[in-house]
Amino acid sequence: MNQLRVSGGRVLRPDGRVERADVAVDRDEGTIRAVGEPGEIDEAVDGGAAETLDAAGSLVIPGLVNAHTHAAMTLLRGYADDKPLDPWLREDIWPAEAELTPDDIEAGAELGALEMIRSGTTAFADMYFAMDRVAEVVDRAGLRARLGHGVVTVGKDDADARSDVEESLAVARELDGAADGRVRTAFMPHSLTTVGEEHLREGVAAAREADVPVHLHANETTDEVDPIVDERGERPIAYAEDLGALGPDDFFAHGVHVDGDEIDRLAAAGTAVVHCPASNMKLASGMAPVQRLREAGVTVALGTDGAASNNDLDVFDEMRDAAMLGKLAADDASAVPADAVVEMATAGGADALGLPGGRIEAGAAADLAVVDLDAPHLTPVHDPVSHLAYAARGSDVRHTVCDGEILMRDREVLTLDAEAVRERAAAAASDLVDRVESA
Numbered sequence: 001m002n003q004l005r006v007s008g009g010r011v012l013r014p015d016g017r018v019e020r021a022d023v024a025v026d027r028d029e030g031t032i033r034a035v036g037e038p039g040e041i042d043e044a045v046d047g048g049a050a051e052t053l054d055a056a057g058s059l060v061i062p063g064l065v066n067a068h069t070h071a072a073m074t075l076l077r078g079y080a081d082d083k084p085l086d087p088w089l090r091e092d093i094w095p096a097e098a099e100l101t102p103d104d105i106e107a108g109a110e111l112g113a114l115e116m117i118r119s120g121t122t123a124f125a126d127m128y129f130a131m132d133r134v135a136e137v138v139d140r141a142g143l144r145a146r147l148g149h150g151v152v153t154v155g156k157d158d159a160d161a162r163s164d165v166e167e168s169l170a171v172a173r174e175l176d177g178a179a180d181g182r183v184r185t186a187f188m189p190h191s192l193t194t195v196g197e198e199h200l201r202e203g204v205a206a207a208r209e210a211d212v213p214v215h216l217h218a219n220e221t222t223d224e225v226d227p228i229v230d231e232r233g234e235r236p237i238a239y240a241e242d243l244g245a246l247g248p249d250d251f252f253a254h255g256v257h258v259d260g261d262e263i264d265r266l267a268a269a270g271t272a273v274v275h276c277p278a279s280n281m282k283l284a285s286g287m288a289p290v291q292r293l294r295e296a297g298v299t300v301a302l303g304t305d306g307a308a309s310n311n312d313l314d315v316f317d318e319m320r321d322a323a324m325l326g327k328l329a330a331d332d333a334s335a336v337p338a339d340a341v342v343e344m345a346t347a348g349g350a351d352a353l354g355l356p357g358g359r360i361e362a363g364a365a366a367d368l369a370v371v372d373l374d375a376p377h378l379t380p381v382h383d384p385v386s387h388l389a390y391a392a393r394g395s396d397v398r399h400t401v402c403d404g405e406i407l408m409r410d411r412e413v414l415t416l417d418a419e420a421v422r423e424r425a426a427a428a429a430s431d432l433v434d435r436v437e438s439a
């Protein structure tokens with residue numbers, strides 16, 4: 001058996017306890033074989049040499065899950081800031097995206113993958129276009145992802161709208177299982193206001209037929225809620241339910257402006273919410289009721305959203321922001337505590353996306369990150385879970401492992417050429433801006 005041993009560290013277990021343990025990984029299967037004291041593990045695991053990752057002075061955690069992003073938007077990082085969602089999309093982002101080529105998207109997604117590996121993220125959900133290129137990046141980078149083509153039908157004639165829906169369905173059918181099964185897919189209408197009702201109905205029905213989940217932006221701003229209430233006399237989550245888009249495998253980004261009835265519907269349906277606190281603060285979208293969602297039993301995950309509204313893809317920042325904003329939203333400093341945000345960034349994310357990982361236990365996918373605690377800003381260590389939520393940052397991650405493969409060792413990314421990726425993305429971004437300005 002081809003083994004990997006993560007040795008000498010402390011391990012965050014699924015119940016939130018932190019214990020001194022080694023992690024034995026079966027690289028052929030991409031799973032964790034055993035977790036325990038070195039002696040116990042040797043009995044549980046066949047003999048034979050194992051490659052070792054040193055975790056001394058470090059904390060071994062499940063690979064983080066970025067459950068909502070647009071990875072290629074790294075090219076638009078810092079391109080247009082300080083505007084509300086609707087004008088930001090219409091005046092700045094969509095015109096720039098109109099100039100994006102598949103090569104650009106590949107370059108931007110690769111930069112995003114590099115950034116995610118370097119900050120301990122092993123799985124993500126991505127809504128964008130040219131998704132065949134994004135799937136190739138996921139394959140090369142060694143990550144796991146749930147990918148979908150984002151559909152927008154507003155402003156399009158019926159033929160164009162239909163072909164966008166068809167494209168999203170085709171991507172969902174054809175890319176599922178790519179990268180040795182590490183790529184899964186979803187049907188991804190952009191939102192309930194940017195896709196027309198008939199197109200939503202047809203697309204969701206076809207997604208159900210193809211047995212792929214639905215992912216969309218929901219209740220992000222009041223501008224996304226009010227028109228639905230005005231036109232239909234029902235709130236967005238009730239509308240989603242009526243469309244058949246509120247299922248146990250579906251997951252919605254944002255869920256900022258949800259009322260009690262909508263929270264109950266989400267909980268009853270088992271539909272997950274991906275909380276994106278940095279994006280919600282930056283675009284002044286509002287404060288999601290994370291504590292209430294969790295108390296109602298809704299699965300809550302964390303997402304960075306795109307790098308144009310964050311402006312990075314570091315899920316450690318998202319944990320801290322979620323805890324801070326959750327307290328403010330609940331007007332209660334005990335709301336959304338450290339262990340809750342860590343759970344949202346790990347098991348909650350894996351569950352929301354329906355991907356393996358998120359837990360360090362025998363039989364689980366070998367997706368993990370090793371966080372170096374020997375740093376001034378992480379000293380002393382009264383409580384490692386507190387540090388994960390409040391003090392650690394992506395740059396504290398030493399090693400990243402996904403599906404049993406080492407993606408980063410001692411901060412050197414092994415699957416991508418970091419300098420080449422950065423240079424290619426920087427060049428693509430500057431060419432893009434030139435084209436937008438002369439368009």
Ligand SMILES: N[C@@H](CCSC[C@H]1O[C@@H](n2cnc3c(=O)[nH]cnc32)[C@H](O)[C@@H]1O)C(=O)O
Pocket residue numbers: 070085089093094097127128129149150151152164190217220279305306309
């Ligand atoms: N096929 C569509 C592309 C949709 S991809 C998903 C879209 O979500 C946009 N986006 C990024 N962040 C947010 C957000 O926070 N809310 C809503 N949309 C966003 C992003 O810029 C991208 O245009 C088209 O032809 O325009």
Ligand SMILES: [Zn+2]
Pocket residue numbers: 068069070217253305306
């Ligand atoms: Zn988004």
